[in-house]
Amino acid sequence: MTFVTRQPSLWEGYEEIISSDQYFETEQEAQSYDNEVRLAIQHKLVMEHGSCTKDTIPAAPNSTNGEGVTTDPPSKHPIDQSTFYSRPPLPSFRPSHIQTSTPRTRSTPHVPTPSTIGSILPAPRPPSTSRIPARQIDTPQAIPSPIDTPGSSTSAMIGGVEGVRGYGSGEGEGKGKRDDPSTPMPLGTAIFNKLKSRQDFQALTKHFDKFTKDFSKVTSEGKGEKMGSKKKMKGKIASVLLTKEKVFEGLRFCFPYEVNGARKNKTRWEIIAQMGGQVTIQPDTAITHVIHDSGRSASILANSLGLRSLSELPQGTVCVKWDWVAQCKLANRLLDTEQFLSFPKNSLTRNPTILSKAPSRMTDISEQLRAGQMKGKSLSISRKREPTASDSETQSPIKRPKMLLLPWTNVSVTKSVIVNVKASRSNEVHEGASNTNISNPGSSTMGVVQEIYNTKNVDTEHDLPSGPGWEDVPVKERDGLDEMISGVKGGIGVVPEDAVPNSSNPQEINTNLNPNPSANGWKCGQVNDGNPHESPNEWLAKKLDEMHDLYLGQTDKNPFSVRGYRRGIADRIDEFLTGSKGREYYENTEKAKTVCMFKDIYGVGKSFANELYRRGARTIEDLREKEYGLSKGQKIGVELYSDLISRIPRTECKQLYDLIRSSALDLDPMVWVEIMGSYRRGGVDSGDVDILITRDNSDGKTHKGLIKSLVNDLRKKGVITHEMSTPSDWTALETKWMGVGRVPGGKYRRIDILCIPFDQWGAALIYFTGNEIFNRSLRLYARKKGYSLNQRGLYIGVMRGPDGNKITEGEIVASKTEEDIFKILGIRWRHPHQRRP
DNA sequence: TCTCAAAATGAG
DNA sequence: CTCATT
DNA sequence: GAGA
Ligand SMILES: Cc1cn([C@H]2C[C@H](O)[C@@H](COP(=O)(O)OP(=O)(O)OP(=O)(O)O)O2)c(=O)[nH]c1=O
Ligand SMILES: [Mg+2]
Numbered sequence A: 001m002t003f004v005t006r007q008p009s010l011w012e013g014y015e016e017i018i019s020s021d022q023y024f025e026t027e028q029e030a031q032s033y034d035n036e037v038r039l040a041i042q043h044k045l046v047m048e049h050g051s052c053t054k055d056t057i058p059a060a061p062n063s064t065n066g067e068g069v070t071t072d073p074p075s076k077h078p079i080d081q082s083t084f085y086s087r088p089p090l091p092s093f094r095p096s097h098i099q100t101s102t103p104r105t106r107s108t109p110h111v112p113t114p115s116t117i118g119s120i121l122p123a124p125r126p127p128s129t130s131r132i133p134a135r136q137i138d139t140p141q142a143i144p145s146p147i148d149t150p151g152s153s154t155s156a157m158i159g160g161v162e163g164v165r166g167y168g169s170g171e172g173e174g175k176g177k178r179d180d181p182s183t184p185m186p187l188g189t190a191i192f193n194k195l196k197s198r199q200d201f202q203a204l205t206k207h208f209d210k211f212t213k214d215f216s217k218v219t220s221e222g223k224g225e226k227m228g229s230k231k232k233m234k235g236k237i238a239s240v241l242l243t244k245e246k247v248f249e250g251l252r253f254c255f256p257y258e259v260n261g262a263r264k265n266k267t268r269w270e271i272i273a274q275m276g277g278q279v280t281i282q283p284d285t286a287i288t289h290v291i292h293d294s295g296r297s298a299s300i301l302a303n304s305l306g307l308r309s310l311s312e313l314p315q316g317t318v319c320v321k322w323d324w325v326a327q328c329k330l331a332n333r334l335l336d337t338e339q340f341l342s343f344p345k346n347s348l349t350r351n352p353t354i355l356s357k358a359p360s361r362m363t364d365i366s367e368q369l370r371a372g373q374m375k376g377k378s379l380s381i382s383r384k385r386e387p388t389a390s391d392s393e394t395q396s397p398i399k400r401p402k403m404l405l406l407p408w409t410n411v412s413v414t415k416s417v418i419v420n421v422k423a424s425r426s427n428e429v430h431e432g433a434s435n436t437n438i439s440n441p442g443s444s445t446m447g448v449v450q451e452i453y454n455t456k457n458v459d460t461e462h463d464l465p466s467g468p469g470w471e472d473v474p475v476k477e478r479d480g481l482d483e484m485i486s487g488v489k490g491g492i493g494v495v496p497e498d499a500v501p502n503s504s505n506p507q508e509i510n511t512n513l514n515p516n517p518s519a520n521g522w523k524c525g526q527v528n529d530g531n532p533h534e535s536p537n538e539w540l541a542k543k544l545d546e547m548h549d550l551y552l553g554q555t556d557k558n559p560f561s562v563r564g565y566r567r568g569i570a571d572r573i574d575e576f577l578t579g580s581k582g583r584e585y586y587e588n589t590e591k592a593k594t595v596c597m598f599k600d601i602y603g604v605g606k607s608f609a610n611e612l613y614r615r616g617a618r619t620i621e622d623l624r625e626k627e628y629g630l631s632k633g634q635k636i637g638v639e640l641y642s643d644l645i646s647r648i649p650r651t652e653c654k655q656l657y658d659l660i661r662s663s664a665l666d667l668d669p670m671v672w673v674e675i676m677g678s679y680r681r682g683g684v685d686s687g688d689v690d691i692l693i694t695r696d697n698s699d700g701k702t703h704k705g706l707i708k709s710l711v712n713d714l715r716k717k718g719v720i721t722h723e724m725s726t727p728s729d730w731t732a733l734e735t736k737w738m739g740v741g742r743v744p745g746g747k748y749r750r751i752d753i754l755c756i757p758f759d760q761w762g763a764a765l766i767y768f769t770g771n772e773i774f775n776r777s778l779r780l781y782a783r784k785k786g787y788s789l790n791q792r793g794l795y796i797g798v799m800r801g802p803d804g805n806k807i808t809e810g811e812i813v814a815s816k817t818e819e820d821i822f823k824i825l826g827i828r829w830r831h832p833h834q835r836r837p
Numbered sequence B: 001t002c003t004c005a006a007a008a009t010g011a012g
Numbered sequence C: 001c002t003c004a005t006t
Numbered sequence D: 001g002a003g004a
Helices: A012-017 A029-049 A049-057 A078-086 A096-103 A112-118 A190-194 A199-223 A232-243 A261-274 A298-305 A322-331 A361-374 A397-408 A409-423 A456-462 A468-472 A480-492 A505-509 A523-529 A535-552 A565-577 A583-598 A607-616 A622-623 A633-638 A641-644 A649-665 A707-717 A758-769 A770-782 A818-825
Strands: A252-254 A277-281 A289-291 A319-320 A672-673 A691-695 A719-725 A736-739 A749-755 A788-789 A794-795 A807-810 A811-814
Touching: A029 A523, A112 A811, A261 A277, A397 A794, A565 A607, A583 A607, A622 A633, A633 A641, A633 A719, A641 A749, A649 A691, A649 A707, A649 A749, A691 A707, A691 A758, A707 A719, A707 A736, A758 A770, A758 A818, A770 A788, A770 A818, A788 A818, A794 A818, A811 A818
Parallel strands: A252 A277, A252 A289, A289 A319, A691 A749
Antiparallel strands: A672 A691, A719 A736, A736 A749, A788 A794, A794 A811
C-alpha cells in the first residue's frame, strides 16, 4: 500500500526537530560555521555591485522609499548572525522544556529514521582530508615548467611585430629612449637581477616561459584549424585569435613583478597575446604600456620594475590599469587610456608621484612635469597640484580632515557601512507565529492527508507591517519556539553584545534582528567613537556607498581583487573630502550611477551596463528609443523596468502564489507547490516570487511535463505574461522557468518556478529558501567538512578540478529533508526566518 | 607566503 | 566559453 | 582580506 502525500500543511512541529540535542552544533562547529557566514558576507559584499545601486540612483517612481535606502531601518548588526550561529552547546536544554510549552510535539515534521542515513554515511563527520583527494592540483605554482632555464626568457615576443604606433612622443610616464620592439634592450637590469634571485620570481619566470611556449604552440596549431576535441582551452584561444582583431598589435605590455604574479596574471598575459600584444615581465626599451592597477605608489612600481624611477621607461610609456585592457577587449578597439591611468593625471587625492625614495626624485618630477606639459595628458603624476610636499603618504596638510575621520575608517566602520548597505535590502520580518514549516516528503507516517493549508501562514500577514513604520508593529506573540530559544539563550547567558535592550520582542534578541532603527546603532558608533549620533556615520555611509560604486563599477573581472577595499575606502574618504569637486570624481560618479542604473535592468549585468554606457546610452529612455542590441530578455527588462525594480508586497506575493498554486493543483491535485525565497523567510516584501513544485512519486506518477501546461494555463489566465528563460527540457523532472507575471491588472512581477524531483525536496527547500548568504555559508561549511551541497542534495566525494569543474559526482548522502542535511552537517535546523544572516 | 572565497542553470 | 541570474 |  502506498501513500501518496498531498502537500503537507506547513505548521508547527519544528519544535521537535530543533529540540533534539543533536541538532545543535558544538561550539566549534558553530564558530566554524559562523566564519563561513562572515566570509560569505564579506565576499558577497565585495562582489555585490548591486549593493550600491539602490542607494545611489534615484528611487523609482513607485519605489516605496523615496528618501533613499540608507534611511531604511538598518535592521541588523554585523555580528547578528554570529550570535545565533555561534551559540555554545546547550547542555541544560531538555526536550521537556518544549513539551511543557508546546504540548503538541507529537506529530509533525517527521524526522526520518536515521537508519538510512547511517547506512550510507557511517560517520556524520567524515575525515575530509583522507577521503577527499586534494583539489586544485593545477595551481600555477604546482605546474612543473617544461623549461628548466628560469630567467632565460623573461620576455616574450608574441603576435605580429609592427611599428609602434604613436608611442615615443611625449605621452606617459617614460622619458627614456625608445627602441624598436624587435630589438628591445632590457632596462634596470641591476635591480632586476636582484629580483631574479628570489624564489617566487623564479616561479614567475617559469610560468611565464610556460605561457609563452604554450601560446606559441597554440597559435601555430590554431592556424591549422579544427582543434581536437580534447584541448578546449587551446581551441578557444585559437578561435579567438582567428576571429578577433589584433587590437594590441605592435604594443608591448610589461607586467611588473608581483607576489604571486604568475597566477594572477596568467590569464592576462593570454588575453593580451590574443589581442596581438606582446607581453614581458621585464621592462625594456620597447614597452609601450605598463599594467599597473592602482594600489602601489609610483615609486614602488618603479621599484618592482627594477627601475629607480618611472622616468627611465621608454618615452611615452603609459601606466594603465588592467581595466583599460578589459575595456579594449570588450570594445574590440583601442580606447583612450585617460580614464584608466594607473595614476590619474588630475587626481587631487592620490599620491601617485614618483617619489621620495629615489635620489633623483626632484629631477624625475620636473622631467615629468615637462613631459606632461608637452602633451597635456597621460602623465601619471599629479602635476596639477604641488607635487613635492603634500603628496607624501606620511604627512600632508590636506589630509588633516582625514585624520579626524580616521577613527571611523577602521574595520568596524567599513563593516558597519557594509552592513548598512546590506540591511537596506533586507527587510524581512520576524513573525511571532511561525507556521511556515514545510514538512518532509516521504514521511508517510504522516499518513494523514492534511488540509492543503491551514490559514495560519496567511494570518501572519496581518502582523506584517506594510511600511517604513513597521518597527512600531508589535510582534503578536511568541510561540513555543521563541520561548524555547530565548529561554535557552538567556539560560546559557549568551546575550549578544548588540542585543537591543528596548526590544519588546524576545525573538528579536535571539536573532539579533532589530526592527527598530532608532535602537540600532552603527557598529562603529557603538564600538569606536562613543559618538551616539549616527548621522555622521550615516552620511559617511552614503558617501562610501557612492564610492563603492565607483570603485566596483569598472569591469574588473576578478571579484576577489578587492584589492585594498579597505584602503580604497580610506582613500576615497580622502578623495571626497579633498577633491570632491574634482572633475574626475564627478565624471566617475556620473558614470557609476548610470552604470548602476543599467545594471538594475533585468538581464543586464555589469559588463553590458558598462558597454551600454560606452555606447552612449545614459537613460532608460535611450534604451527604449534606440537600438543597442539588447537581447530578448533584456528588452523585457527595459520594457518593464519600473515595475520590476519595485518590490512586491507580501500580500501580492501571496496572491500570485495562490493563482499559481491553484492552477497547478487543477492540473494535478497531488503536486506540492510552495512559495519560497524571501517570502518563506518572512519578508515584508520580495523582489520576486519564487515557487517550488514537486510531487509525491510513491504512486509512480510524477509532475513531469506539468510546468508546460502550468505556464500555458497561467498565460491564458493573464497571470504569466513574459518568459525570460525556459527549461532546457520541459519534460524533465527538474525544470527552471523564469519569467514575468502579474495579478491581472497589477504590476508586472518577476516569477521563478522551480520543479524538482520529489526526493530532492529538502535540498531544494534549503536552496530556494536562502537567503543567498545563508546558502553560501552553508555550502562553504559543507565543503569544509568534505561535503558538497547544492540544490539537489548533500554529496560526499565530489572532486573538482582546478577550474572548479566537477570531476567526480560523488555520492549523495542526503536530500529528502532539510533536517537530514542539517543533521549530517552537524548544524541545527534553522527556521526559515532565521536564515538571513 | 599560500590558499580560499558556493554552486548551479540558461542565453547567446 | 562569458555573462547574467538563482 | 583573513587565516593556516
Ligand atoms: C541570488 C541567489 C539566490 N539564491 C537562492 C537563495 C534565495 O533565497 C533563492 C531565491 O533567490 P532570490 O529570489 O533572488 O532571492 P530572495 O527570494 O531571497 O530575495 P528577493 O527575491 O526578495 O530579492 O535562491 C542562491 O542560492 N544564490 C544566489 O546567488
Ligand atoms: Mg525571491
